[in-house]
Structure formats: C-alpha cells, structure tokens
Amino acid sequence: MSHPLTNAFKAHCSALRSDIFDQGLLPQWLQVSGPKVTLSLPFAAAIEARRLIASDPLLKGYQWQIEQRIEALPRSQALQVPAAARNVIAVASGKGGVGKSSVCVNLALGLAATGARVGILDADIYGPSLPLMLGNEGEKLIFDEQRNMQPLKQKGLQVNSLGYLVDKDDATVWRGPMASGALQQLYNDTLWQDLDYLLIDMPPGTGDIQLTLAQKLPLTGALIVTTPQTVALRDAQKGIAMFRKVNVPIVGVLENMSGFMCSNCGHEDDIFGRDGAVDVADKQAVPLIGQWPLATALRESMDAGEPLVHAQPDHPYSKLVLESAQLLAMNAWALLTESSTD
C-alpha cells in the first residue's frame, strides 16, 4: 500500500492541467521514492511535462526523472511484416498545396525533440519534398542482400522517400495502382529500427491511390492538414470521411496558413480566413491540434533544409510546433484508452 503522503502527492499531480495533459499527470505514471520521482509517460510529451513541473512550486522541489515509454496503438490492418512502429500516423490533406509535407516534417522533428524515436515515410509521389526539407537531397538509399532498404538517418529521424530512389523529375511517372504498389513496398521493405512514431506523408487528395493506401497500410490514425478557406475545408471533410470509411481513426486536424503576420510592419491579415478548421474539428468531433500562421521564416527554413524547430528550437514558431507535436501524441494515445473502453 502506498503512503498517504504519496497519495496526496499523486492527487496534486493529477490536478495539474494543461492542453497536453488534460487529465493531469496520472498516478499510474508516477513512482515516488523520497525526494525522487520517476515519471513514465506513455506518449511523447516530456518537454511539456518538464514545463508543467517547473511551473508548480511544490513539484519543482523534487528530483524528477522523466522517461517516455511510448505505448503501441492498435492498427487498422494486420500486416504480415514486422511492426514498423508503435504508432503509424498518416499525415493527409484533401487537396494539394496546404503545407502537408511541411507540417509532417515539423511534427516529426517536434516529436523527436521530446526524445521519441521517429521516422518519416514520404509517400508523396507527386513531389517527394522530404529530401529538400531535411537538407539531404542527393543522398541515396542503401539496399541489403534481400533488397531491403536501410532508412536514412537525418536530423535525428529515420527517413525514406521515393526522392532518395529516383531523380526528383522522374517521380511523377508513378501513377495509379503502380504508385500505391510502390508505396506499400516502400513501407514494407524499409528496415525501420524500433520506432515510437512513423509519420507517413500521404499523397494529397482523396483519390484511388490514397484510398488504397488508407486500406492497405496498418495505420493507427490519420492527421488531416487544411488551410482555413472554404474549398480546402470541404476537401478536409472528404479526407476525414475517407479514413473513417476504412476504419482509420482521425487523431486530429491542423490548420496551416492560418493568418499571416507581416515581418516588416507586424500587420496581421487572414488571407485564407481563419478558424475554419476549428468548425470542422467541432462538427466532426476530432481534436484541433494547432493553428500555424503563414510565416516567411518557416518557408525559408524549409527551403534551406533547416526546419526552425530543429535549427532554432526557441523560435516562437518552434514553440507552436512542439505544442502541436505533443498534442498529436497525446490524442493518438487517447485513442488507445477509448478503444480499450469500447
């Protein structure tokens, strides 16, 4: 039986709330031994946990050890191959050009910044942009004797992309069944090493290729990226419907290009509108995991292959990215709790 003081301490931790820890720090994650406390988180949120503890006068007096033991989520499909990752999350958009790849790369780096082991599979056949955004264009994959691929290691991530296999100008010849077949192979034949999270940058849209991938890949959930204007939102709803049709749960919606702040005069303008994704999230009963503004600094950092969240973790934009990455992890984990109470 635990000591009454320990119980009071655990009750205090449970009462500590933030968007990411919306139920506080749960008693089952804590081990208290004198002034030492071990916190074992089941999802990637160590940065937020540290912040929350430091903000509390009682808790900051203890010696904390924070670990992440990421739980594996159930998958939509059983695959006859070893599990690629504990969580496999599709990053999708109903239409092109909403910044899906940028969001995918930033979220992956944000998850990795918490200490999680993270991979990205760039399945965007229309324009694999991962090599450019991670600054390793021109690197090529290594195959072993069984024709399996070693993922490339870049900026703390394990990554694979058609862009490391073929010249970027050739990638557009992949079409239809050939494309979905090639992408499933890319998933199956990559030797991912002990990943907590694998993010899949899906081809934009809700056509046959996307539907086949949603059906065939063993996904644990899908994140929908949209801009706030009406046409993008309509397509985002189509994306949500497509995943639901094949029993892939939606882990969240992220609104990108949500307003623009002029870097010269500070004037703010809602070029594509604002808050459209808030309504979609509300109507569809899915979590909104962020609203990222249009920012020249973000675009420049992606074009230079040096994403802000990795190169300048204290930049205000990086804080936004870290918050969304940890919210994504928390909401994915919440699916597990929901499915076990169904």
Ligand SMILES: Nc1ncnc2c1ncn2[C@@H]1O[C@H](COP(=O)(O)OP(=O)(O)OP(=O)(O)O)[C@@H](O)[C@H]1O
């Ligand atoms: N919030 C943002 N602020 C400024 N630029 C952005 C933002 N999000 C994305 N971009 C820029 O917009 C361009 C397109 O982004 P990205 O390639 O991520 O879009 P996508 O939706 O993946 O495109 P596609 O439909 O081709 O797959 C890139 O130059 C990227 O740097």
